[in-house]
Amino acid sequence: MKLVAIGGSDAGISAALRARELDPGADVTVVVADAYPNFSICGIPYYVSGEVTHWRNLAHRTHADLEATGTTLRLDTLATDIDVDGKRLVVRNPDGSTDALAYDALVVGTGAVPAVPPIDGLASLGPADGVHLLHSMGDTFALTDALERIEPRTALIVGAGYVGLEMAEGLTARGIAVTQVERLGEVLPTVDEELGAIVRDELVERGVDVRTGATVTSIGTTGSGLRVDGRTDDGETVGWDVDLVLVVVGVRPDTDLLVRAGAETGPGGAVVVEESMATNLPYVWAAGDCVVTHHRQLGTTYLPLGTTAHKQGRVAGENALGGAARFAGSVGTQVVKVFDVVAARTGLREHEARTAGFAPVSTTVAVDDHKAYYPGATPITIRITGDAETGRLLGAQLVGRRGAEVAKRVDTYATALFHAMTVADLTALDLAYTPPLGSPWDAVQMATQAWVAEHQRDAERAALAATR
Amino acid sequence: MKLVAIGGSDAGISAALRARELDPGADVTVVVADAYPNFSICGIPYYVSGEVTHWRNLAHRTHADLEATGTTLRLDTLATDIDVDGKRLVVRNPDGSTDALAYDALVVGTGAVPAVPPIDGLASLGPADGVHLLHSMGDTFALTDALERIEPRTALIVGAGYVGLEMAEGLTARGIAVTQVERLGEVLPTVDEELGAIVRDELVERGVDVRTGATVTSIGTTGSGLRVDGRTDDGETVGWDVDLVLVVVGVRPDTDLLVRAGAETGPGGAVVVEESMATNLPYVWAAGDCVVTHHRQLGTTYLPLGTTAHKQGRVAGENALGGAARFAGSVGTQVVKVFDVVAARTGLREHEARTAGFAPVSTTVAVDDHKAYYPGATPITIRITGDAETGRLLGAQLVGRRGAEVAKRVDTYATALFHAMTVADLTALDLAYTPPLGSPWDAVQMATQAWVAEHQRDAERAALAATR
Structure with missing residues (x-):
């Protein structure tokens, strides 16, 4: 079993690592266009800022770590053509020579390239x-x-x-x-x-x-x-x-290699894949920023994120070996720290939800991250979007101070979305409380309760009246 | 509709607030044994320490806040007897006189009393x-x-x-x-x-x-x-x-009033309630530290927690008005800050799981709260317990530094437990990542993946081999 993965970033490396952990006998090669396999692209701003003291520290794993997993790396090597019928990948080596790498399965993780806005000059x-x-x-x-x-x-x-x-x-x-x-x-x-x-x-x-x-x-x-x-x-x-x-105005999928080989493209110009990460090309899987994103609420979209690339690559690596894994789908969870403010979101905003056929209504509250009597409490602004008809949670957006656990509070909403919970049902979740770090109804729940109060209280009262 | 609630702490107040929000016409009275309604018992250590500067700040809501909801408070008033057949609550007023308060529905939240260990003297x-x-x-x-x-x-x-x-x-x-x-x-x-x-x-x-x-x-x-x-x-x-x-060696349920009225007791000597929070006494509901706890994994147990009391009180208040709410059950989520360390747990530990008929196996890892290249990363020790037969998550325990978002990382496990997820399926959750606050596979997922690697890798490999 010979697996070739293209791309030294999240998707390609995740595919290789998953393949090696499931089949230690698999022959796994990763073709990397530059000399920086498994580097954390998301960490670049912190190297530029000086907070990361050496660029080598940006590597999730060192070259040696990767080779210790039994994966072969071909660095500074450009994948130039996929011979789909011949099951061979043509590459240009660092010295300019070319090779044709035979494969039983190919995983393509070519990623994305920066979008370039139309600016004169x-x-x-x-x-x-x-x-x-x-x-x-x-x-x-x-x-x-x-x-x-x-x-x-x-x-x-x-x-x-x-x-x-x-x-x-x-x-x-x-x-x-x-x-x-x-x-x-x-x-x-x-x-x-x-x-x-x-x-x-x-x-x-x-x-x-x-x-x-x-x-x-x-x-x-x-x-x-x-x-x-x-x-x-x-x-x-x-x-x-x-x-x-x-x-820095975003990215577009790097699909050139796959498209030339006959791959279909979809939303955002990204390569179409099944939830198995299979492309329409035989024995060719693809993952990461170059492919479409299965979204649990939107269906197929394009939403390139490192977390998603890891998951997709893992699925591709397993299936390339003959497995039956499925990418369970994104809910679009994202977080960013800007100085001492943290902003996070998961799920859909109103305009996105409306386009997708939902009936979104929202409520915004500012609630303390922990009990106000304990020093250091700061407000978290939380905007909850739910479906007016089904009551289902559609999305949550949070902005608060660093230290207010915003980055992991959004995860509770993300997990609730994964399970298609109603907004009201979040009140039933058994979330952690201690006065220095939370509230008996966590901020997460105070926000969903405010949504219910605004959008469902009349219905709650009517339902109760009907039972009496 | 006349609702009387006994107890000025989480359960009684939550019942009253829920009743008033669902039926602004309900006549709601809360009988409070002392002068401190809706005080945060969990905050007491921080008042003793001096961090909470005035004891009044420990109130979740002020007396005026509570009265503004339309709830009547009777402070320094002791509930002494329940006349179940007559639907009257006998109370002793601050001046020593007694009253019999007629009710259509009674919610009892007498709470707990400190356990006293057998120490000579x-x-x-x-x-x-x-x-x-x-x-x-x-x-x-x-x-x-x-x-x-x-x-x-x-x-x-x-x-x-x-x-x-x-x-x-x-x-x-x-x-x-x-x-x-x-x-x-x-x-x-x-x-x-x-x-x-x-x-x-x-x-x-x-x-x-x-x-x-x-x-x-x-x-x-x-x-x-x-x-x-x-x-x-x-x-x-x-x-x-x-x-x-x-x-300070824990608490035992304060059931005297209910037991004298004929209430049944169960685990831990607590009063038995349905998931509706109904006792075996007609028109009498009970909630909080005085009643048994429905636990999603254990069935009925006794696990007094403020978060649970809030939820139970809310359910009792709704049902006392004729509603059909159900307490969805605890998963035992708890967190404590000790100086700069935070310890949290949710679900079951091995011995608890074994007693409950599961086949628990565990894995402990120490994983960074965020990418190590970004300054300030600290390890979180996470112990995952899962069922060897079904693969279901049974519990998680976490200890890390303050600032490592331990208190809200446990909530992801709690939400996963609520939905009876397998340990392996946590890898599918779309959790938030930015290098200063997380990892592409969050610490939560690195821990579950380590559990899978230790306890299911052979089975994963065998399953893959069988498909080829």
């Missing part, structure tokens, strides 16, 4: 000019080199999603004055604006110049740095002179 | 001597008075359960040298000894003199303080001269 600028994308370790080194070379006093970040926010923190930590420009109306557009506003307040408090509702239209070099121009939603022109520009 | 000593129990606000004031009067330099705490540990921290915070004596082999006997040992290390680190496997046999006064004598499990005699003794 961007295509012709690069790290040498102080203009950066940020996705790979190569991008990372280009950026850290630039930080040392240019010693920027000012930087402009295009985008205020997860990576953009983390980089705003990271560059601020390096003493750089950051301007953050976001096309949409609020930072962190993956949560509702009333929650994103709390994150914005933290950014502003920490000195970040936040410009939302503004689109960057051009970037150019000046004698002494970079000129960035744009316009606001109101039609005003805006512009900044900065030393460094970072463009 | 204990029965004849009290707060005047510096010997204290700790359960009510009255006990609390007696203790804080003694702390000011005696100004103890040394204290001995009998018991190392939740309250005992919190009080060890609280008295230490006041500069008192604490000796903690526990009959069993390790502190925090509600978790396995290998986890309790981590809590002990923290106590010792903070200067607490911990004596486990030691039983206090007598307490007496000396000219200058108190003499405590005991013996160890090895048969050695031990003794201490201290200024103050605190006896």
Whole structure:
């Protein structure tokens, strides 16, 4: 049994590790395009900030750790073609030569590439000019080199999603004055604006110049740095002179290899896979940021996340050996720390739920993370979205202070969504309480109870009246 | 509709609040034995420690808050007899007079009283001597008075359960040298000894003199303080001269009122109730520490907890009005903070599971709370117990540092238990990840995966081999 996996990030490595743990006799090779197998892409902002002291520490596992599992790594090796009928993967080796690797099963985890917004001048600028994308370790080194070379006093970040926010923190930590420009109306557009506003307040408090509702239209070099121009939603022109520009506006699936081999694509242009992670190509599985995401509420969508890539890769690795595993589906759980604020979400927001055919209604509350009488209590703003007809929980969004256990409180909602619980039924969950860390009805439950009070109390009263 | 609730703590108040929110026309009276309705008993250690600056802050709601819900409070009023046939509750008023309160429905939440261990001399000593129990606000004031009067330099705490540990921290915070004596082999006997040992290390680190496997046999006064004598499990005699003794070895249900009215008792001597919280007495419901606990894994047991009392009281209040609510059952979720260590558990430990007819096997791991490359990662020791035959999760115990989100990580296990998940299926949960706060497989999942690796890997491999 010869398994070849493409991709040194979450999906490819997870597939290889799962295959080796289930069949220690399997011949498993991972083809890695660069020299950085199993690196934590999510950790890059913390290396740029200086909090991670050496880039090698970003590796989930070292090269030696990986080889100790019995997996063979081919680094700096590019998968160029899949010979589907011949069950061979053509690769270009570091020395420029090519090989055709025979396989019994292929798992493709080519991941994603940075999205590049339509900004005049961007295509012709690069790290040498102080203009950066940020996705790979190569991008990372280009950026850290630039930080040392240019010693920027000012930087402009295009985008205020997860990576953009983390980089705003990271560059601020390096003493750089950051301007953050976001096309949409609020930072962190993956949560509702009333929650994103709390994150914005933290950014502003920490000195970040936040410009939302503004689109960057051009970037150019000046004698002494970079000129960035744009316009606001109101039609005003805006512009900044900065030393460094970072463009982080999301990713798109890297499907070229699979598409050339005949793979079908679906939502977001990602490769279509079954819940088994099988593609439409025989003996070819795929996982991670290059494939569509099975979502327990939405069906098939595209939602690239490291957690999902790990799960999908694991399923692909098992099935490539002949297993019958199924990816159980995402509920879109995400969390980000921005300075001392933590924002998390799981499930659907109203507009997403409505598009998916639900009847969403929401309630927002601010509840203490623990009993107010114990020192240090801080409010967590929680927005619950539930279905007006079925009462089912559809989603939850939370923003609170670091230390308020927001990142793991969202997990209770995620687990409730996994089991399709009603909002009302969360009151039945036996959650932990001690005054320094919670409340008899946990913040999680105070929020769902507020939703019930707003949207179901009349029905509760009517039901009770009917029984008497 | 006239509802009378007995008890100003979690169960009675929750019943009253639920009744009023479901039927704003209901006539709801709560009979409270003391002057402290809706006080947080769990917060007492933090008032004694000085962290809660005024005892009034311990109230979940003020007297005015409660009255604003339309609930009538009768404080300092003792329920002395239930006239079941006449549907009247006899009470003794603050002035010594008696009243008979007619009711359509009665909810009894008399709670629990401190267990008193068989220690020679204990029965004849009290707060005047510096010997204290700790359960009510009255006990609390007696203790804080003694702390000011005696100004103890040394204290001995009998018991190392939740309250005992919190009080060890609280008295230490006041500069008192604490000796903690526990009959069993390790502190925090509600978790396995290998986890309790981590809590002990923290106590010792903070200067607490911990004596486990030691039983206090007598307490007496000396000219200058108190003499405590005991013996160890090895048969050695031990003794201490201290200024103050605190006896906190758990509680027993306060069932006197209900038993005299004809209520049946069950496990732990607690009053038997249905999942509707109905007693065997007509029109009488009961909830909280005075009743048995329906447990999703054990059936009927006795496990008095504030979280459970809130849920049971809420169910009782709804059903007393004619509703059809059911207490969904506890899974025994508990958490305690001891200095900077947090210990939590949910579900069953091996010996409990075995007694209940399961086939428990366990795995213990120490996993980082977040990615090690990000500063501040600390290990969480997690012990997973699962059923060897069905693969079902049976329980989880966690001990980690404050800040490691232990208190809310246990909630994911609690929610998984609520839904009777298998240990293996926890890998499918879509839990939140960002490097400063988690891992792509959360600590929760690293622990369940370790259990699977230890107890199911051979079966996984065999199943895969069978499909090929």
